[in-house]
Amino acid sequence: NAGVMQNPRHLVRRRGQEARLRCSPMKGHSHVYWYRQLPEEGLKFMVYLQKENIIDESGMPKERFSAEFPKEGPSILRIQQVVRGDSAAYFCASSPYTGEKQYFGPGTRLTVT
Amino acid sequence: QQQVKQSPQSLIVQKGGISIINCAYENTAFDYFPWYQQFPGKGPALLIAIRPDVSEKKEGRFTISFNKSAKQFSLHIMDSQPGDSATYFCAATLDRGSTLGRLYFGRGTQLTVWP
Numbered sequence: 001n002a003g004v005m006q007n008p009r010h011l012v013r014r015r016g017q018e019a020r021l022r023c024s025p026m027k028g029h030s031h032v033y034w035y036r037q038l039p040e041e042g043l044k045f046m047v048y049l050q051k052e053n054i055i056d057e058s059g060m061p062k063e064r065f066s067a068e069f070p071k072e073g074p075s076i077l078r079i080q081q082v083v084r085g086d087s088a089a090y091f092c093a094s095s096p097y098t099g100e101k102q103y104f105g106p107g108t109r110l111t112v113t
Numbered sequence: 114q115q116q117v118k119q120s121p122q123s124l125i126v127q128k129g130g131i132s133i134i135n136c137a138y139e140n141t142a143f144d145y146f147p148w149y150q151q152f153p154g155k156g157p158a159l160l161i162a163i164r165p166d167v168s169e170k171k172e173g174r175f176t177i178s179f180n181k182s183a184k185q186f187s188l189h190i191m192d193s194q195p196g197d198s199a200t201y202f203c204a205a206t207l208d209r210g211s212t213l214g215r216l217y218f219g220r221g222t223q224l225t226v227w228p
Contacts, residue, residue: 004156031214042119042202042218043157056215091156095214102216104149104156 002027004094004105005074012111019079019086021108025094032075033102034060034067037089049075082112116140117205119219126226132190134222136203139184143205147216148177148188151200160201161188193226200224 005024035043045059049069069075093102119136126132149157163170163177176189204216
């Protein structure tokens with residue numbers, strides 16, 4: 001039973017480029033959460049999605065960031081026109097139902113140069 | 114505003130000792146309190162979790178103590194081992210009946226266990 005998969009594991013982008021982060025939840029999980037972790041800090045919630053629906057995006061910046069979880073395929077976190085402050089580790093988690101027992105992927109480490 | 118406050122920021126314990134990490138929360142609607150363990154370069158892994166209807170939960174060397182009236186909970190690692198050296202995060206989330214499933218994390222405690 002494969003765990004949560006994220007790719008790429010490392011992503012380097014220049015300022016102004018776009019970053020696309022992918023997350024495949026565990027089998028049977030229809031709830032996906034994205035969190036961001038800055039150095040020396042805890043994880044901050046960004047967005048919560050179910051298949052084809054955004055349930056809660058209150059933690060996501062209003063501009064440049066978007067997320068989707070299509071009926072088929074992985075969830076995608078998209079960051080347009082990246083800036084240096086976007087450099088962080090982005091983690092995806094999945095669960096079979098709302099809230100508890102969220103299982104995290106290995107993360108995508110984004111570096112903006 | 115930090116919904117879950119965690120202390121200490123770092124902790125050094127000798128092998129065989131007890132590691133204790135504390136967390137406090139404000140929102141009484143929180144209904145589920147997990148602890149996560151994270152090794153460098155890896156994602157957080159669910160370690161143990163508790164609901165507020167019990168005061169203690171034990172799994173192997175790991176115990177959560179929960180004090181509902183004080184709105185505090187703590188992680189105890191008995192017989193700490195060098196392999197336990199990692200960053201530990203406490204977290205909380207709202208009642209299962211809510212559609213809002215986000216986890217609120219503490220800032221983390223970096224545990225180092227000396228051999």
